Amino acid sequence: MLRNRLIELRADRRAKKKLLSRPKRRALKKSERAKVLSFTAGKCHICGGVVGEKWQADHVRAHSTGGQHSLDNFLAAHAHCNNYRWDYLPEEIQIIQRLGVWAKTQIERGTQIGRDIEDRFSKHEARKVSRRVANRESRT
Ligand SMILES: [Zn+2]
Secondary structure, eight states, X not given: OHHHHHHHHHHHHHHHHHHSOOOOOOOOOHHXXXXXXXXXXXXXXXXXXXXXXXXXXXXXXXXXXXXXXXXXXXXXXXXXXXXXXXTOOHHHHXXXXXXXXXXXXXXXXXXXXXXXXXXXXXXXXXXXXXXXXXXXXXXX
């Protein structure tokens, strides 16, 4: 069952995260960033799009699961893509992508579940936006 597999993977990821100590982070030098950018010819390693000026050096093996802070553990990524990836395991990302494509297809076809997903997802996103606005206003 997919639900059980997802729960298993989450537990696996969390256990790995606890076991491994976190290597120290440091900022990359300009020349190191240029080298990292050249690995993917200026493209985001997650979505394949051109990264432009504001890109992040993503730890290929997540920092939180013991990924090393060496140049060969970095690839260029959009901030948006990198933030969505978090520190999911590759199998989790593949399931998330397949689910996303399937949900998108259901929405496009206007199936019952597609309409349900569209409705609930729109409400979910609206709540996220209003929470962000509320947080911003409470800080000022
Ligand atoms: Zn991207």
